[in-house]
Amino acid sequence: MKLPFTGRHTVSDASDAPETKSGTSAQTPLVAVELSRQACFTNPDFGSLCREGFARNPIVYRCVRMIAEGSASVPLRGEGLPAESSEALERFYSYLQVAGCAYLEAVLLGDEVIGLRAVRPDTVTPLTDAAGRPAGFEVRSESGRRLFRRDPLTDRCGVMALALFNPMDEAAGQSPLRAAATSVDLHNQGTRWAKALLDNSARPSGALVYKGGAGERLSRDQIDRLKVELEAGFTGPARVGRPMVLEGGLDWKTMGLSPSDMDFTQGRREAARDIALAFGVPPMLLGIPGDNTYSNYAEANRAFWRQTVIPLVGRTARAMSAWLSTFGEEVTLSPDLDAVSALAPERTALWARLNAASFIDADERRALAGLAPRETVQ
Structure with missing residues (x-):
């Protein structure tokens, strides 16, 4: 991510400036520095997305929590659903939003399913047979690995998988977080940029200019000492407004922020809107200003439930019905929309x-x- 310097102090020796026709050195108060760097983005693996997205980005965190908690709160009508499965479903929906695929493990008592457990996606490896057909799953843990083979006759398997559509890899799926990864990086870097600016007295960088006589210049030791003194005495919010005592021909020149540098707040808002769009959460529900798509909060909330939560719960209910039916009697689950207060x-x-x-x-x-x-x- 290419961002401007924030709070860095540049020590400039004016004796290095070119001489004018009169033989005096031109005083140059500013030194322009341009870094040629490639933009750096978060790796799309599960661990990086969890750290940079869910753990460090408030927009991602809130989107995942809203979808997971809302989806898990919708009761499922039908016989055969194990009791006390709400917590497992909440974790299941959260994994689905972060990783693009999620897994449920059946807790069995004989042939009866008595509970459900959500499994971390990065610990599961899908297995295939010689013909490339799904054959089960391998689940890794600290205690070792477990194999869940799919019965070719009954199609029974102790693990159920659900993946969001990915044209490149249907088994792995693609999460909304991965689609919004670039916007997450922009939002996170904008936050770090603002934090660095505040840590450095909420001011842009400046230049300490030495106006010595002709041929005079600061030594390397003097330049290093000035940098240390500036960092120790004038950097940080606790040192805002301290007077600077200069001597020996030193002059402080403040650098101003350009309009593009000042626009980072609007850039963070646009990145936040893109993140919310990828997850299917109306920006109005996240408190992002400038969104006039919906006339009121209630309308935005109903759109969130109708377009994001209910389709996800319905797809999960159909997948669970087919999966649980392989353990015995036929199971038919459907979301109880009458229990959703937002749709009342x-x-x-x-x-x-x-x-x-x-x-x-x-x-x-x-x-x-x-x-x-x-x-x-x-």
């Missing part, structure tokens, strides 16, 4: 329309509302 106004309006429809009976109304038919009393 929509559900109320739907019920009002169905009650007003006199051309359908009660069971048809229940089916359109996503409810099971009434039990017939014999």
